[in-house]
Amino acid sequence: MYKISEFVNITGLSKETLRYYAEVKLLEPAYIDPLNNYRYYDDGSYFLAILLVKLRSFGFTIQEMISVMDDKSFANLEKILQQKRSTILLQIDNLTAKLGELDEFLESGREND
Amino acid sequence: MYKISEFVNITGLSKETLRYYAEVKLLEPAYIDPLNNYRYYDDGSYFLAILLVKLRSFGFTIQEMISVMDDKSFANLEKILQQKRSTILLQIDNLTAKLGELDEFLESGREND
DNA sequence: ATAAACTGTGGGGTGCACCACAGAGTCAAT
DNA sequence: ATTGACTCTGTGGTGCACCCCACAGTTTAT
Known part of the structure; x- marks a missing residue:
């Protein structure tokens, strides 16, 4: 204890x-x-x-952790881990896209200076 | 108007x-x-x-936008854009690292099943 | 016995960037 | 003139995952 x-x-x-x-x-x-x-x-x-x-x-999230904990066999764990994996991949994609836009914006800024 | x-x-x-x-x-x-x-x-x-x-x-953030707006020549803009670019790269790195950890965790989970 | 350290409870506050809503005043079109 | 649409102000709420504080009781060490 x-x-x-x-x-x-x-x-x-x-x-x-x-x-x-x-x-x-x-x-x-x-x-x-x-x-x-x-x-x-x-x-x-x-x-x-x-x-x-x-x-x-x-x-x-707390809710996700609760749903993992509520199922003592941890059967939910892998499922949610996979979901989270997809989420992370999506976030990376979004950030990469944003980076592209930002670079484009930086470029256009240089032209206009 | x-x-x-x-x-x-x-x-x-x-x-x-x-x-x-x-x-x-x-x-x-x-x-x-x-x-x-x-x-x-x-x-x-x-x-x-x-x-x-x-x-x-x-x-x-709002504060960053304010600091861009406060400088009417927009001299701050490129600087903050570059900072933001670094931030995004860092976020991508962190997410990629997290993805690695998650995959590792998934792997170890399979071994223990 | 005493002091220092620990722990509990209840409740409020945080940050960010807004959204929602009520009630009152105002405008545009017929 | 009337109706419906528009706009204002003030205030409270949202979500998430906690953090912080005061005050009181408790334990531990000396």
């Missing part, structure tokens, strides 16, 4: 983020001491937290 | 956006009728509005 400050250190998630994740039922503490409401996390929490950090870095 | 509804049509900016742009002094009406506060735009406004639409599509 990890107390919150330890869990913050090993996961890299802030205490506010952990609190928020508990609130939206994305990642709830493994145990809450009924005497003082202190929240404790365990190794299972740790595994999930590391996964969440990874998914977050892939641009998963 | 264009009345607001005409200006909305020819620029593609919404009336709320125009109002907002006026509020932050990004693009102010060419004339405001003191009798009824109706806002009117002219061809100069039109030129600027078209530029703003373009810059916005390049991902310029």
